[in-house]
Amino acid sequence: MRAAVQKILQTLLDLQAVDIRLHEVRARLAAFPKKTAEVDARVAAAKAAVEQSKASQLNTIKERKKYELDVEQWKERVRKYRDQTSQVKTNEAYKALQHEVEMAEAEIAKAEDRLLEQMVNAEEYDRRVKASEKDLKEVEDAARGQRAKIDAEKAAAEKDIAALEAERARAVADIPENLLDHYDRIVRKHNGIALAEVRNEKCGACGMIVRPHVIQEMRRAKGEDELFHCETCTRILYYIEADQPGAPASGPAQQASAATAHGEC
Numbered sequence: 658m659r660a661a662v663q664k665i666l667q668t669l670l671d672l673q674a675v676d677i678r679l680h681e682v683r684a685r686l687a688a689f690p691k692k693t694a695e696v697d698a699r700v701a702a703a704k705a706a707v708e709q710s711k712a713s714q715l716n717t718i719k720e721r722k723k724y725e726l727d728v729e730q731w732k733e734r735v736r737k738y739r740d741q742t743s744q745v746k747t748n749e750a751y752k753a754l755q756h757e758v759e760m761a762e763a764e765i766a767k768a769e770d771r772l773l774e775q776m777v778n779a780e781e782y783d784r785r786v787k788a789s790e791k792d793l794k795e796v797e798d799a800a801r802g803q804r805a806k807i808d809a810e811k812a813a814a815e816k817d818i819a820a821l822e823a824e825r826a827r828a829v830a831d832i833p834e835n836l837l838d839h840y841d842r843i844v845r846k847h848n849g850i851a852l853a854e855v856r857n858e859k860c861g862a863c864g865m866i867v868r869p870h871v872i873q874e875m876r877r878a879k880g881e882d883e884l885f886h887c888e889t890c891t892r893i894l895y896y897i898e899a900d901q902p903g904a905p906a907s908g909p910a911q912q913a914s915a916a917t918a919h920g921e922c
């Protein structure tokens with residue numbers, strides 16, 4: 658009884674099954690730096706929020722001190738004017754000093770208003786500092802867990818790659834070098850998928866019609882080194898008789914059609 662596919666095609670299908678898994682694990686591995694960067698960015702943003710709220714808090718303390726000093730200075734002037742009032746001889750000089758006292762008292766009132774504003778601000782900034790620090794702590798706690806998860810997933814992916822590379826070395830052992838080069842070229846061109854099943858007289862990867870005489874030749878083909886290619890996408894074609902048991906178990910046909918769905922022809 659004839660095998661479901663030629664022996665050489667079966668070795669290539671086995672290799673493709675390994676390569677598809679390698680491709681998937683490598684894609685997984687390549688996504689880790691971005692995930693780590695996202696975690697780092699969240700921590701950096703939370704730290705920046707703490708720094709910003711602390712800067713605002715510090716600023717309001719400085720402003721408060723400035724207005725406290727203003728109040729003291731204007732009060733000192735009022736005392737000085739009052740002292741002078743007792744020594745003036747003329748009504749005019751007295752009135753002038755009274756005017757100075759009124760001006761200074763108005764300045765005191767203004768500075769006290771601003772001081773009050775800054776005290777209200779200070780309460781708000783204290784609240785913001787506490788909230789941002791709490792938020793930072795939560796983000797950092799979460800980041801620790803996320804980094805540990807990423808590290809564990811990365812280690813698992815690296816282990817998978819090592820195992821798959823060993824599996825690939827075994828898979829390529831029986832494939833002649835020129836055929837392997839040919840396969841690798843198609844793999845590079847088609848993002849990991851070099852073989853396509855002929856189904857309903859069409860290439861299972863790109864969907865283009867495979868001419869009937871090509872299918873006839875494929876069905877007749879017994880020679881192990883006789884390969885047929887899709888005229889459109891150049892992938893290596895294989896054909897599984899509908900009533901044949903023993904179709905490739907790893908399902909490269911489905912994977913090949915999945916590649917078509919992503920337009921990677």
Ligand SMILES: [Zn+2]
Nearest residue numbers: 860863887890
């Ligand atoms: Zn094709």
